Amino acid sequence: AQSVTQLDSQVPVFEEAPVELRCNYSSSVSVYLFWYVQYPNQGLQLLLKYLSGSTLVKGINGFEAEFNKSQTSFHLRKPSVHISDTAEYFCAVSDLTGGFKTIFGAGTRLFVKA
Amino acid sequence: DADVTQTPRNRITKTGKRIMLECSQTKGHDRMYWYRQDPGLGLRLIYYSFDVKDINKGEISDGYSVSRQAQAKFSLSLESAIPNQTALYFCATSDRGADTEAFFGQGTRLTVV
Numbered sequence: 001a002q003s004v005t006q007l008d009s010q011v012p013v014f015e016e017a018p019v020e021l022r023c024n025y026s027s028s029v030s031v032y033l034f035w036y037v038q039y040p041n042q043g044l045q046l047l048l049k050y051l052s053g054s055t056l057v058k059g060i061n062g063f064e065a066e067f068n069k070s071q072t073s074f075h076l077r078k079p080s081v082h083i084s085d086t087a088e089y090f091c092a093v094s095d096l097t098g099g100f101k102t103i104f105g106a107g108t109r110l111f112v113k114a
Numbered sequence: 115d116a117d118v119t120q121t122p123r124n125r126i127t128k129t130g131k132r133i134m135l136e137c138s139q140t141k142g143h144d145r146m147y148w149y150r151q152d153p154g155l156g157l158r159l160i161y162y163s164f165d166v167k168d169i170n171k172g173e174i175s176d177g178y179s180v181s182r183q184a185q186a187k188f189s190l191s192l193e194s195a196i197p198n199q200t201a202l203y204f205c206a207t208s209d210r211g212a213d214t215e216a217f218f219g220q221g222t223r224l225t226v227v
Contacts, residue, residue: 104156
């Protein structure tokens, strides 16, 4: 069965500092990986996704993530954060066994301080 | 207008009451989902539907039921609400395939007292 672990529940960081939000997954088959962002009082929206090919994936708002198959990780990074990046971030995995089964992690709350 | 619309946005109800949360979408997607979000638990899948005639239980379907009235409409019912169903509920849609992104509504905050 699939599972997703987001290693940090909260990440405080100062504005313009780099940030990494960690995500590990487990699955017995090949997977697709996603990062979603949830701003206050809103639904989730897609930041980026890894389907195949290059392991470094670039998304919206300057975020990028790297797929590491050997470590079963898909960490999200941004070299310089802004106050407006304050939000909750969810890692998700979807498998290829047919049908749909997307599993979400518990979320990481990023808090950017001035 | 939003692509995925949930009504109501907020609701307070009493224990034992029946309540329905509604979702409609203009994306033209076949697939629709209901999730609940609880602090520290992320999103958990309640029910999902691949098309109008296809309904599937998710990981936490007990105490919930759904109805897919049309391609664009998917409602979630709590037959007899209980306090531990207090949560933020999201409807989502997606195109076919495991590689496609989900599009979420803005959520319904339900409080059961």
